[in-house]
Amino acid sequence: MESNIVVQPSVLREIDTFYYNMWQKYKHSWGEEEIVKLISDAYDEVYNIKSITTHRNATKEGWEGLFMANFKNWYFAYKINGDTIYVEDACHSQNMHEAIHRVINLIERINNLTSNN
Numbered sequence: 001m002e003s004n005i006v007v008q009p010s011v012l013r014e015i016d017t018f019y020y021n022m023w024q025k026y027k028h029s030w031g032e033e034e035i036v037k038l039i040s041d042a043y044d045e046v047y048n049i050k051s052i053t054t055h056r057n058a059t060k061e062g063w064e065g066l067f068m069a070n071f072k073n074w075y076f077a078y079k080i081n082g083d084t085i086y087v088e089d090a091c092h093s094q095n096m097h098e099a100i101h102r103v104i105n106l107i108e109r110i111n112n113l114t115s116n117n
Contacts, residue, residue, distance in 0.1 A: 003050050003080075003083050003084065003085050004083060004084040004085070005046075005047060005049065005050055005084070005085045005086075005087065006084060006085070006086045006087070007046055007047075007087045008086070008087060008088055008089075010089070011046060011076070011087050011088070011089060011090045012043065012046075014089070014090040014091070015039060015042045015043065015046075015074070015090055016039060018092050019035050019038050019039050019042075020035075022035070023035045041072070042073070042074050042090075045071040045072060045073075045074050045076075046074075046076060046087055046090070048069075048071050049069050049076060049078055049085055049087060050085065052069050055067040055069075055080070056068055056069075058077050060075070060077070060091060060096065062089075063077040063088075063089060065079075066078060066079050066088055066089075067079065067080070070093070073092055073093050073094075074090055074091070074092060074093065075090070075091045075092075075093065075096055076089070076090050076091075077089040077090075077091075
């Protein structure tokens, strides 16, 4: 059965804002067409969530109780209700450092537990 997808407007704003800020900061490195292409690609990534068959719990602070998916450069927080996927938030991979640190800390705690036994 095909899932429906609902993308919160804030998700698309997050993508737009990220690339707009990047473009403003590096105007001499990025052309307008390149930025439009990056935004378009990121929008496509949002809708790739429909293809996920295994759902993993989100690790980013503030995404508790949601699932997390990543495609290329973007991470997305989403929930599922019936046959509808609700995309709630987005974060570019450059800004996912807090989630990475939480995973590293978890791995270290697990290693400490297993080495103490």
